[in-house]
Amino acid sequence: MKRPPVFKQPIFRSNRTRRPRRPHPRLKGLSINHLLPNVLTVLALCSGLTAIRFAILERWEPAVIAIVIAAILDALDGRIARLLNGQSKFGAELDSLSDAISFGVAPAFMMYLWGLKGAGTLGWIAAMAYAVCCALRLARFNSRLGVVDLPPWAYNYFTGVPAPAGAGLVLLPMTLGFEAGPSIVGHPVVIVPWTLMIGGLMVSTLPTFSFKGARVPAQWVVPALAGVGLVAAMLVNQPWWTLSLIGFAYLGTLPFSTRQFRRLQSAAELMQTDAPEDDGDGADKRPPSVPV
Template structure:
């Protein structure tokens, strides 16, 4: 008697592959929670929730690599979480805060910001299968990443917490930020990734002191500190563009020099009794030791 076909049992999933996905789900929950705070008018808590989502988003990939738990499922889940937390959530907060006063134009800008975020994430996913980029370009992103874009888009709101919304709460001002950040997301503008920055030993102690001061300012005056961080990041974008193209030019020059050296390699010596080739008539005979 033939035994009936049985469905294969699901194999046990190692815990090291589950932990990064758990962190990603926490980031997704933080993004959703920010929308809830926005609906209740608690915009400061909403911004904190998005910042928390950004911190968790920066942790999940590193945890996955550290635990060797990188999976295709985790990469897809991370993209979906990023779209909601850094594309939909900040756009909704800005609409609930001030862009609803602009009517249909305000909603159109919300759609533009979210669409640019989706396009940026889709482009990033398609680039995962590309050949390994040159070593000199690995410290740069193509366009502004989604977490940084959410932070920059919310910059007028954070400035208004400290300086008032008489200026930064104007729909026209917020619209400029939304359009500019949206275009930066889908642009080819190189931006620093800060993933492969090596700190010299002499600079380690001063940097630790700066980090300690930054933590103190975050506790005592958080919104001004976060706003300054956002403005400093904006200032690094033209610097990144300049350094990227300088390194690119040096790389092309080095490749051209290598190609020229390969093309002008030494010609083979003629055997005894043979006439040199026509191309070697104007070259001196090879020296003999």
């Protein structure tokens, strides 16, 4: 007896398309080039937080050293990111958050516990104003990231005092107090206006040297290296006087940076004024020169 034929029906209909499988989500690993700058930024943040701990214990000298280490790490992470081509938006945001704590909150906390507390409410207002000014300065800097409409001569200048330099300047009375004694430089009459002034410099529109594109002439390379060695020796033997001199030297550069910026700005405006007008046909509308 013959069995009836079995008609196998297709599993999928001919008029239906098979849905492709979705790949399983996997986290992409980060290369060392992208990870190393972020590691330095986290270390700078840890150094700033350690400064707060030393300030609570009233160990002022290690607290200042922790801020200096945070500034060195902050200067290195950006350079290394550019050298290794490891820039990222995550790194830029992490760097700003780290700077706000290491160079805004930590120095303000240190100065309040060291000398501003004696001024009462006015001292707290000064410390809080400095921290807020640092956050505003960093927010303004972040808003300008990726902006390419700046003229070429303006890339070597910051707008206002940068956050690491502001932290060093606001701690200048403390470093002087380690050698000269806190009776004069640590008095609230001195440090309250000083803290407010440094906060104002950070949010000001004062052009300051960035030193990123600075080039050392060939004949000055050996003296510059010798100067670096001299500064290192001074830091080992007289660290607080040396840090104070560096702070005053940076303050001394502010008038020169402003004058140089204004000079370059005037030269650029003069070049634009003297540029030939072009109506689109490439013709030069300047009057022909008359030989004399």
